[in-house]
Amino acid sequence: MSDDRRARAWAAAAAVVDPELPALTIADLGMLRDVTLAGDTIEVTITPSYTACPAMVVIGWEIEAALARAGLGPVRISTVLAPPWTSAWLSPEGRAKLAAAGIAPPPTAPADPGLFAVAAPACPRCASLATERISAFGATACKSLHRCLACREPFEAFKAHGDGSISNTASRDVLS
Amino acid sequence: MRPTPDPFTEALLARADDALVLGHRLSEWCGHAPTPEEDLALANLALDQIGLARALYAEVGAGSGRTEDELAYFRTDRDFRNCLLVEQPNGDFAHTIVRQFLYTAYADPFWRAAVGSADPALAAIAAKAELESAYHLRHASEWLIRLGDGTAESHARAQAALDALWPCTAELFEPEPKARLPDPVPLRAAWSATVDRVLARATLARPADGWAQTGGRRGRHTEAFGKMLAEMQSLARAHPGAVW
Numbered sequence: 001m002s003d004d005r006r007a008r009a010w011a012a013a014a015a016v017v018d019p020e021l022p023a024l025t026i027a028d029l030g031m032l033r034d035v036t037l038a039g040d041t042i043e044v045t046i047t048p049s050y051t052a053c054p055a056m057v058v059i060g061w062e063i064e065a066a067l068a069r070a071g072l073g074p075v076r077i078s079t080v081l082a083p084p085w086t087s088a089w090l091s092p093e094g095r096a097k098l099a100a101a102g103i104a105p106p107p108t109a110p111a112d113p114g115l116f117a118v119a120a121p122a123c124p125r126c127a128s129l130a131t132e133r134i135s136a137f138g139a140t141a142c143k144s145l146h147r148c149l150a151c152r153e154p155f156e157a158f159k160a161h162g163d164g165s166i167s168n169t170a171s172r173d174v175l176s
Numbered sequence: 177m178r179p180t181p182d183p184f185t186e187a188l189l190a191r192a193d194d195a196l197v198l199g200h201r202l203s204e205w206c207g208h209a210p211t212p213e214e215d216l217a218l219a220n221l222a223l224d225q226i227g228l229a230r231a232l233y234a235e236v237g238a239g240s241g242r243t244e245d246e247l248a249y250f251r252t253d254r255d256f257r258n259c260l261l262v263e264q265p266n267g268d269f270a271h272t273i274v275r276q277f278l279y280t281a282y283a284d285p286f287w288r289a290a291v292g293s294a295d296p297a298l299a300a301i302a303a304k305a306e307l308e309s310a311y312h313l314r315h316a317s318e319w320l321i322r323l324g325d326g327t328a329e330s331h332a333r334a335q336a337a338l339d340a341l342w343p344c345t346a347e348l349f350e351p352e353p354k355a356r357l358p359d360p361v362p363l364r365a366a367w368s369a370t371v372d373r374v375l376a377r378a379t380l381a382r383p384a385d386g387w388a389q390t391g392g393r394r395g396r397h398t399e400a401f402g403k404m405l406a407e408m409q410s411l412a413r414a415h416p417g418a419v420w
Contacts, residue, residue: 048304050308051308052230084307
């Protein structure tokens with residue numbers, strides 16, 4: 001029975017969407033890390049994408065509401081920073097949903113660009129590779145702004161962040 | 177009487193104060209930056225810094241029984257431990273970029289080294305902060321090169337800002353309690369190498385080391401900092417205890 005309760009709790013929490021990116025759920029984004037049972041209490045563990053992710057409080061409320069609607073509780077929300085979130089945790093479904101929402105998904109193997117190097121994601125509307133970056137910073141911490149030179153549409157791209165392994169960052173040279 | 181924080185908590189508090197104060201200074205550009213894209217960039221950088229400050233204040237608070245809001249909004253200038261560099265007023269855009277570059281060239285290797293800290297909370301915060309400081313350093317370096325290697329006007333302003341802020345940099349490498357914190361000696365070498373490489377591409381002259389202005393880490397701040405705090409804290413002090 002407890003496995004069933006945990007599975008129902010996971011399903012309810014996994015369906016919560018990111019308020020800043022409502023096309024995707026927190027499970028799509030890799031922000032939902034764990035659901036465990038501690039006696040009667042359901043503990044839901046989440047992690048922020050960027051340290052300052054302003055959506056974390058609302059996401060916690062939404063998880064509590066989602067589990068209440070599913071008749072589950074009490075709930076405790078636990079936020080962890082380690083291991084650090086990386087865009088490599090986006091699920092295949094999440095990547096497809098981003099593209100469908102007109103947001104270019106991040107490169108699957110994030111490379112560290114040198115100075116003045118600019119990522120040029122394919123246009124999510126016309127698939128042209130002829131795109132230019134307008135700004136490395138966008139409306140949320142996780143996105144940058146771009147323009148397609150073929151269809152002329154502006155679009156957002158989900159930034160590559162982290163690489164899923166902190167062990168190789170000691171030698172990284174951001175100014176190369 | 178609140179308990180006296182231990183030296184490690186004081187060192188965390190210094191980084192939290194660096195992040196909050198730099199974040200607030202950057203946020204002062206919101207709506208005033210030279211271009212809309214740069215307005216977005218500076219606001220994003222400010223958000224990253226304030227998020228980092230919150231994570232660190234939560235740790236400091238756990239060690240000293242204070243809340244994030246108490247630490248950010250209900251201390252006076254003499255209780256803040258941020259370095260003098262980050263509290264310097266924004267000045268012109270070159271001044272802001274030079275401040276951002278000089279600080280981030282230090283913060284990036286600091287956080288990368290802190291990933292290996294024996295303190296698990298600091299290591300977890302550092303593992304996220306070092307990913308973010310990397311693109312902060314890239315942003316500041318690119319702008320400093322554009323300004324220094326740009327027009328005669330932008331070059332002169334960047335050099336003037338560099339000369340003005342340079343005396344505040346020595347404070348970044350003051351000795352600290354070493355346990356669980358990165359050693360400042362290799363940090364200074366990494367910082368110096370970054371500074372030399374970027375200044376060379378920017379065609380800017382590295383100022384001579386001379387008299388150094390210090391005191392921020394001991395709570396002795398500049399006049400402009402008091403005015404910044406007064407503005408930053410006014411809302412919380414007008415409505416103590418208010419919550420969203």
